[in-house]
Amino acid sequence: MEPKVSVGILWSKEIVFALNGEYTFREGKVAQNNTVSYKDGQILWNGNYYTELCFEPQNCESSFTLKDVVIGINFHWERKEDQVFQGALKLIVENEMITAINLIGVEDYLTSVISSEMSAHASLELLKAHAVISRSWLLAQIEKNKDLVAKNEKYSAFTETEDEIIRWYDREDHVNFDVCADDHCQRYQGITRASENLETVKQVIKETRGQILQSEGKICDARFSKCCGGIVEEFQNCWEDIKFPYLRKLRDSENTQDIPDLTIETEAIEWIDSRPTAFCNTQDKKILMQVLNNYDQETTDFYRWQVTYSQDELSALVLNRSGIDFGTIQELIPIERGTSGRLIKLKIVGSEKTLIIGKELEIRRILSTSHLYSSAFTIDKEDNQFILTGAGWGHGVGLCQIGAAVMGERGYSYDKILLHYYIGAALKELY
Template identity: 25%
Template sequence: MKGIFFAFISLLTTTLLIPLFIISSCDMQVPQRKNVSREEIRESDLMIKVFNHETREIMELYLEEYVTQVVAAEMPGSFELEALKAQAVAARTYTILRKTSYGEEGHPSHPGASVCTSHTHCQEWLSVDELKNRHGTLWFARYWPTIQEAVEETAGVIMTYDMQPIEPLYHSTSGGATENSEDVFASAMPYLRSVSSPYEERSPVLVDQKEVEIQDFINALQSRDKDIQINDRNIASEIKILEKNQGGSVKTIQIGNKNYKGSEIRQIFDLRSSDFTVDVGRNQITFTTRGYGHGVGMSQWGANGMAEQGSDYEEILKHYYQGITLSKLTSYTK
């Protein structure tokens, strides 16, 4: 997910009661729901309140309806069915986590609604009309039925750890390995561990380069730190990567007389990831990045690669989220 990490730290400090509508007593083999009608799913569905940033209104949606449109907005519709299922479970888990965390009062940023439609704060959600406008009617006709199938076949399934819904962070591309949560955010979560992500070769953002003029580079740093000292005549010797995280991203980099986190440099120069190298040319500095996003949790392109290799959604989720249990909302078991 491209935006849910903005709420990560605040949710880590929230004490969750065991939700009465979640079953998490054991790891379960989730049955396929191919013979379950859409009407039957809706009869057992939950209602959630969603703040729409476009209309500035609070919508009341069925959970599975909301999840379907999140999956369509967050993951390429052309992805394998099992990858789309993994995304559906992650999106549903996030929604239930927010619902149990904030209840009817809603999130402080959008009172009255526990989730919203913006990827910068929650998960991206697009209406059917917005999806058609963004992708076209041919895309919608080709991929919408598969997205619906992915949601329906995992209806009610979420991920839990110690009988609580997890924080299901996800991102586009990890660059070969994901990151430990504490290396990117404030806290260590036992299920958000660095793991390999080897099947990302087809990601269009696996490797990227960005060139910054040397003077623009210096100006950007000076605008942040007035007391930074950089020798612009020998700037190559002024930049040193000091330490990397387990997943490969830059943990600490020295520039002049200052040390920065890799995530800070990513933000300052709008890089695609914190997994980068730095090359100094005559007039410009070139950042070469691997991956796209914060790098914690599920890599979407890695998930699709695993699906292409024959993994099902349960195997994908248990690879990227270590030690989790697949659990089911009680309303779906009646």
């Protein structure tokens, strides 16, 4: 039986929305245009106070529009747009704001995800592969959350000592819904983008309905990122210290065995300073348009890239982003790298404080006004300037979207694409 998913869409003191088609609240019909406000710890709607509201669609054609949904949260392309969703709209109080949650069947959810994460005009094989991994990742997260609740285990994504701060970011940050709608989990933008090529997307969902990746009897936690930079990263280097057999180091090419040891600093420097052959090493606009939405296409250099900061710029940036006063930043020293050359631990040496930070997303977050493209970078210091030369876009674990797009163009079937990136996994039909 097809499961349902709850998706957190928007957090605000006031939410404006329109109900397109027939919706009910407590069996009564609801007007089309609505506004809710947070007041005195409750939701104010139509002159009454509520702790929770749920608007139920009365037919499959009904949808709702949320105004000013923030997308690309904390990334350089952050912006607001109106978005349209199918299914039910639930409103709750959370962190002194109102949270808008979409309740929807998994397959309808996926119709949006695969066209929000990439262009709906991508090749059929790429879209099929992405449908399977998005479904797998989602159901794996729901199962993981059930296990945590059943075991009554406290989940922590943060450790701190006198010498280091290690933090990672995952969907466990969410308590009152399964996943959010932004890059933190999976991009989900309702039927706003799916409508661009809806029939193709529906075909892909129908042909892969219920299909998931499985390993050792469990649904795969099928991670993915924009561009691995040539070598895929391992799960434990970005999140908790768990080794999944299907998320291992991998050369993103037809020769998957030719893998330099990028945990060695000299090897990582040589790799990042070169442009080795890889599926994701492409500048073919036709292929990139399959993966990158219009705002993603504002990014042009991602396989290899470079950022330069003056010493003063870097010192001010790190203070602003971390809230820690290092003083004047004197050195950035790589301490530990993962299998793709991504930094897991970085020592920041300042005139006032020295501290090791990690993991990869925390490093990217602190060293940029939004996020660095990846933590696979080398550091050169010249004339009081720090030059970061990097590889890839995103955490690099699991499927590399640009690499997979190239594979699709070269005639690889979706199952071959999946089994390239998820080593030893099996394709199964769950429902």
